[in-house]
Amino acid sequence: MNGFKKFFTGRFFLVTFAVAMLVSIVPSVLFAMGQGDYVKATLQLIASPFQWCFTKVGEGLNGYVIYFRTVNELYDENAALKKELDENRDKVYDADLIREENDFLREYLGLKAEHSDFEFQDASVIGRESTNYRTVYTLSKGSLHGVEKSMPVITADGLVGYVTEVGPTYCRAVSVTETATAVGAYVERSGVIGVVEGTYSLRFDGLCRMIYIDPDSDLRVGDKVLTSGIGSIYPRGLKIGEITDIVPDENNRTLTAVILPNAVFDGISKVMIITSYDLSSD
Amino acid sequence: MEYQTQQHEPLFSKKTIGRILLFSILVFSNGVIQTSFFPAVTLFPASPDLLLSAVLGLALFDGERSGAIAGIGAGMLAISLGGAGTALLPVFYMMTGYLIGIFARINFKKNIISWFLYVMLAAAARGLLSAFYTVAAESGVNILITLSSVLVPEFVMTVLFSVFNYFLSRLCVLPFRKNSELE
Numbered sequence: 001m002n003g004f005k006k007f008f009t010g011r012f013f014l015v016t017f018a019v020a021m022l023v024s025i026v027p028s029v030l031f032a033m034g035q036g037d038y039v040k041a042t043l044q045l046i047a048s049p050f051q052w053c054f055t056k057v058g059e060g061l062n063g064y065v066i067y068f069r070t071v072n073e074l075y076d077e078n079a080a081l082k083k084e085l086d087e088n089r090d091k092v093y094d095a096d097l098i099r100e101e102n103d104f105l106r107e108y109l110g111l112k113a114e115h116s117d118f119e120f121q122d123a124s125v126i127g128r129e130s131t132n133y134r135t136v137y138t139l140s141k142g143s144l145h146g147v148e149k150s151m152p153v154i155t156a157d158g159l160v161g162y163v164t165e166v167g168p169t170y171c172r173a174v175s176v177t178e179t180a181t182a183v184g185a186y187v188e189r190s191g192v193i194g195v196v197e198g199t200y201s202l203r204f205d206g207l208c209r210m211i212y213i214d215p216d217s218d219l220r221v222g223d224k225v226l227t228s229g230i231g232s233i234y235p236r237g238l239k240i241g242e243i244t245d246i247v248p249d250e251n252n253r254t255l256t257a258v259i260l261p262n263a264v265f266d267g268i269s270k271v272m273i274i275t276s277y278d279l280s281s282d
Numbered sequence: 283m284e285y286q287t288q289q290h291e292p293l294f295s296k297k298t299i300g301r302i303l304l305f306s307i308l309v310f311s312n313g314v315i316q317t318s319f320f321p322a323v324t325l326f327p328a329s330p331d332l333l334l335s336a337v338l339g340l341a342l343f344d345g346e347r348s349g350a351i352a353g354i355g356a357g358m359l360a361i362s363l364g365g366a367g368t369a370l371l372p373v374f375y376m377m378t379g380y381l382i383g384i385f386a387r388i389n390f391k392k393n394i395i396s397w398f399l400y401v402m403l404a405a406a407a408r409g410l411l412s413a414f415y416t417v418a419a420e421s422g423v424n425i426l427i428t429l430s431s432v433l434v435p436e437f438v439m440t441v442l443f444s445v446f447n448y449f450l451s452r453l454c455v456l457p458f459r460k461n462s463e464l465e
Contacts, residue, residue, distance in 0.1 A: 007346070007380075016376055016380070017376065017377075020375075020376040021372075023357065023358050023372045024357065024373050025369070027361060039358065043358065043363065044362050044363060047313065047359075047362070050310075050314040051318035051363070053318075054314055054319040055319065055321075057319060057322075058318065058319040058320065058323045059322045061323050061325075062322055062324055066324070
């Protein structure tokens with residue numbers, strides 16, 4: 001241990017230790033006295049150009065580091081934006097659905113105001129079975145919702161058809177343009193009455209016809225045709241369509257009016273089923 | 283056991299002047315890189331204490347005298363170039379260089395494993411000094427945050443990048459020492 005001790009008592013150690021203490025303390029003392037440290041300033045002066053060079057090299061390297069780091073950040077940001085975009089698409093889709101439902105409910109309210117005696121059951125078109133001979137709509141409400149066979153199906157635009165088949169949670173309906181339908185109707189302007197029915201030849205053009213019209217009746221193209229409520233399942237006053245053509249019947253002395261239905265059958269997504277109405281009302 | 287102090291050559295001999303020049307360049311370069319290159323690169327979590335490993339390298343391969351003198355120079359440079367936190371760095375580097383020089387000469391081999399051992403020991407002591415200085419100089423220091431954000435990254439970086447100085451200081455000492463003395 002004595003041998004080791006001489007490392008710390010030797011002249012070299014004592015001198016270097018003293019110098020180290022001096023260079024540690026003197027700059028601090030000079031700084032405290034407000035004096036400049038010339039050694040420090042000189043060293044800094046010599047080192048400055050080299051420091052500048054190495055800083056530039058470091059910054060250059062840092063540029064690459066930042067580039068790759070930025071690429072990663074951009075990748076993450078892109079993924080986040082894609083996610084946000086998907087969420088926004090969902091929101092827009094939801095908003096469209098809500099808007100559609102809102103429009104439907106507004107129309108529903110209009111109808112409700114117009115026909116205060118009607119009880120409605122709203123339904124969505126969940127299926128459309130289309131063959132060459134017949135178009136059948138499958139609706140989202142059934143007997144559990146109070147829907148029964150032969151109930152009228154309408155939209156705010158006008159009469160769609162009637163319910164032909166009822167299941168617990170669904171029902172099927174055919175349109176007024178189908179051949180199986182017959183609706184008691186009248187012309188709004190003149191009160192001329194007749195029967196609206198679907199025919200095989202007209203259904204492909206989305207049309208139907210009004211028959212049994214007296215040849216002396218006051219009829220014009222553009223007249224509006226409504227349900228009469230006489231002898232049928234439909235209440236009075238539902239819009240059926242507009243007369244587009246008037247032709248004499250070939251087989252008897254009556255007139256036939258070709259009608260363009262108000263309801264747009266191709267684009268129907270929501271309908272209302274009239275579950276109850278007052279027979280005595282006009 | 284009788285320990286011998288390191289033999290030295292005359293101050294104004296060619297060898298001594300050559301040593302001073304070469305070792306100064308090594309220490310100076312390390313100081314410049316430590317205070318300019320590393321702070322500019324944000325990839326590194328902290329700047330390594332290259333001056334410490336340069337002093338250790340010279341102490342390991344050329345003995346305690348070179349280690350101590352290089353330590354004083356490194357301390358002055360650290361203070362001058364703005365990379366130092368404490369004014370006592372010249373004393374710390376000098377003592378580190380001196381002690382490691384003695385240990386290396388009398389006890390341990392100068393291979394890379396013992397090198398890392400010295401560096402870790404010295405870097406830990408340096409971290410301790412910084413921690414004491416920070417606690418003494420600053421108020422409300424959270425030692426855990428200081429440890430995780432400064433001391434540990436600095437320790438790791440110092441140990442990692444010291445490997446360059448192991449070979450560089452060995453190369454600088456080579457003209458003045460026999461190869462067998464560097465093993």
